[in-house]
Amino acid sequence: MESRQPTTSGPAQISTLPRGWANRLLGLFLSVSFLLAPVLYLQWPWKFAFGLKHDRLWIITDPFFTYKEWLGTSIYPTLQRIQKAALPSMRSILLTAFAFCAAVFAQNSAVDTFVTTQYPISKAGVLANIGPSGSKSSGAKAGVVIASPSTSDPDYLYTWARDSALVYKTIIDLYTRGEDTSLRATIDDYVSSQAIQQRVSNPSGSISTGGLGEPKFNIDLSAFTGGWGRPQRDGPALRATALIAYGNWLVANSNASYATSTLWPIIKLDLDYVSSTWNLTGFDLWEEVSSSSYFTSAVQHRALREGAAFAMKIGQTSVVSGYNAQADNVLCFMQSYWNPIAGYMTSNTGGGRSGKDANTALASVHTFDPAAGCDSVTFQPCSDKALSSLKVYVDSFRSIYAINSGIPSSAAVATGRYSEDVYYGGNPWYLTTTIVAEQLYDALYVWKQQGSLNVTSTSLAFFQQLVPSAAVGSYASTSATFTTLTTAVKNYADGFLAVVAKYTPSNGALAEQYTRAAGVPISARDLTWSYAASLTAFSARKGVVPDSWGAKGLIVPTTCGTGGSGGSTVQVTFNVYATTAFGENIFLTGSISALQNWSPDTALALSSANYPTWSITLSLPASTTFEYKFIRKYNSATTWESDPNRQQTTPASGTYTFNDSWR
Structure with missing residues (x-):
């Protein structure tokens, strides 16, 4: 009492x-x-x-x-x-x-009405943007998700690996929960399209040399060859997660053969890529900052963790230990993003911004495991770190958008990607405002399921923003404080959907953004991701949650590993055409231990048996992206070839040859 x-x-x-x-x-x-x-x-x-x-x-x-x-x-x-x-x-x-x-x-009542009326519009909006028969996706191959039918200001008539995977994860969940059994055909179309897309050579490379990190393709599945922020390493992880969800359902419904013969080859390519490249930088989900990114790390960890479990389930046991080992390394690395003084998860390790970004709320929601409770190690939605980070993120928009003017600190506001944003004037986005509500609904689900709520010194500011008298402590669901706090959080969450409803036009069309001054839709129209984000938030509000993926009870390793491929290696031959003076020799060094970690003193000597082509054959980690250079040594002098560093990715198996010329 x-x-x-x-x-x-x-x-x-x-x-x-x-x-x-x-x-x-x-x-x-x-x-x-x-x-x-x-x-x-x-x-x-x-x-x-x-x-x-x-x-x-x-x-x-x-x-x-x-x-x-x-x-x-x-x-x-x-x-x-x-x-x-x-x-x-x-x-x-x-x-x-x-x-x-x-x-x-x-x-x-207003939010109830919005959810009821918007749900069918959003679902139709998603399906309209999927080839071949979507009403707004003319020209798209079967199973290909167009980002938006907008062809100018901006031109989004392309397909992104990230957007497509997130959209299809939503569709797969609707199907496997039995909410719409008509979706099976489009899911199978997606599977087929991704098997093709993985094998399309592109500016990031081929299927075995980094091409899986290519973010964007034409809607006929040909390569997009224009300039872009590449590679982006979240796409393969998100695609693996979507297909594993489908695979788990197939296995549970007596169709393990399709899961093994059709899904697994696609999933394994993605997981091998993630396993070998998670510790390399790439562009973030907004395609602007090349660094390590929390969202990318979080979805990579999830993919490896559930990928290992799925592999075990279908008898592909040889990869399990390798995936789990790299998942441990990623989990360890994820802890380094936390800013304990400011109380938020930093979105990127580079970029020169504050790091307060929707990136982290999206990461929390898309790695939500309802069985993991309020685990802060995996940044679960109700964890103290995730709630503190959410408060910091939301508060960063309170004073910068005119449409947020006059709204008190305890009420919901429009939110964007990050406060420093200037793209199209730096506006709030529908999907970023929606994701705040979804994180809070996920948190409410867990608190009610576990029958208690903990307020820590880390999350105290979040709760006091809503209930000023909130205090550190553990509150059982039978207590008045539990009711007070969860009621406040529910009303707060509904407030964000109310913001979305307020700035959604009467026909329910969801663009990418709405203006910071007047709340008018702007940028790409009918953004598929906006529609999908509303569907998942509506489901979360009803207490419908995704399946567990294995986040429960994970322990951060005491020592963080730096990556690798779990032990498998491939034979790689390096050939370089280089003329030399008598007594001068060519050596090789690079960014991984097998290439001596950039040490000129221990660089590997190449053979001149086929002069002027110098050669060496080495065992290198499979599916690993690395950088390297050739150097000349003559007497006591060492000469490096000119910049930039060369970069390659080893294949998943077999042998490979790199042919270069001295520069």
Whole structure:
């Protein structure tokens, strides 16, 4: 039993009503107020209710304390205009409380309506953008997701590995949950399209030399050869996760043969790429910063972890230890992104920005494991680190968008990618605003399932933003504090969907962005990712969650490894055409231990048996991207060839030859 007392700074109790009578009156009034809320919302003179000289209602008898906290949780900005002061009469108390109940009811009702009306629009929007028969995807091959039908300002009529995987993970979940059994054909189309796309040589390389990191293709599955931020290493991991979800369902439904013969070759190529390249830099999900990125690391860890489990399930045991070893290394590396002083997960290791980015909320949601509880190691949505990071991220937009002006710190606001954004003027995005709501719905699901909620020193600021009296502690679901906190979080989450609803046009079309000044849709129209993000948020609001992927109980290794391919090697021959003076020799060194880690002193000597072509054959880690250079040694002098460093990726198996010329 909790004992909650008003703070000493509040006014003295002034109610002369007997305590029991007051409680009965309040209970009756609250019950009736919810029944009358629609009438009040439409008919009551709001200015009369709020036109008091006081700024916040102070409930003046002990039994009302919890409701004082509740009233302190803003639903609309007008409710924040009620200050600590004793109101002149019970009539005023009732008027204000009636108004609050009406506001709560109105927001919840409005979000309910939005979800109901927008869901079929968003689902249709996703399917319209998938070839070959989608109404807005003309020219796209079967199973190919177009990012948007927009062909100018901007031109998004391409297919991205990342967007496609996230969209199809949504579709696969709808199918495997039994919500739409008609989706099987388009899922199989996606499988076929990705088997083709993986083998398309592109500016990032071939299937065995880094091409899996290519982010963007033409919608006929030919290579996009224009300039771009490449490679992007999240796509293979996300694709593996989507196909593993499908594979697990197939195995559970007596179709392991398709999972093994058709899905596994695609999945294995992606997992081998992830296993060997997770420790290399690449462009982030916004395609702007080349560095290590938290979102990429998080989805890579998930893919390797569930990939090992799936491999074991279908009897592909030879790769399990290697994938698990690299998953441990990635998990260890993920901890380095945390900024303990500022209380948020830094999005990128480079780029020169603050690192407060939707990147991390997206990572938390797309690696959500409902069986993992509030684990901070894997940055689960209800973990103290994820909640603290979410607060910092959301707060970074409160003062920079005009449409957020006047909204109090306890209320939802429009959010974008990151506060320093300038793309199309740096606006809020539909999918980034939606993802905040989804993280909070995921958190609510876990708290209710586990029957408790923990407030730590790390997450305290998040909770106090919503309930100022929140304190560090563990609260069982039977406690009043649990109810107070979860109610506040639910209302806060609904607030973000209310923001999306407010700036969604009447036809439900979701663009990429909405303007920071007026909330008008801008940039690419009918963005597939925007539609998919709304679907997953709506599901989370209903308590529908994804399957577990193995995040529960993971322990960070005491020593972080630097990567590799789990032990498998391939034979690689290096040939370089180089003329030399008598007594001068050619050597090789590079970025991995097999190439002596850039050491000129221990560089590997090449043979001149086929002069002027110098050669050496080495065993190198399979599916590994590395850099290297040739050097000349003559007497005591060492000469490096000119920049830039050469880069290659070893194949997953077999042998390979690199042919170069000295430069």
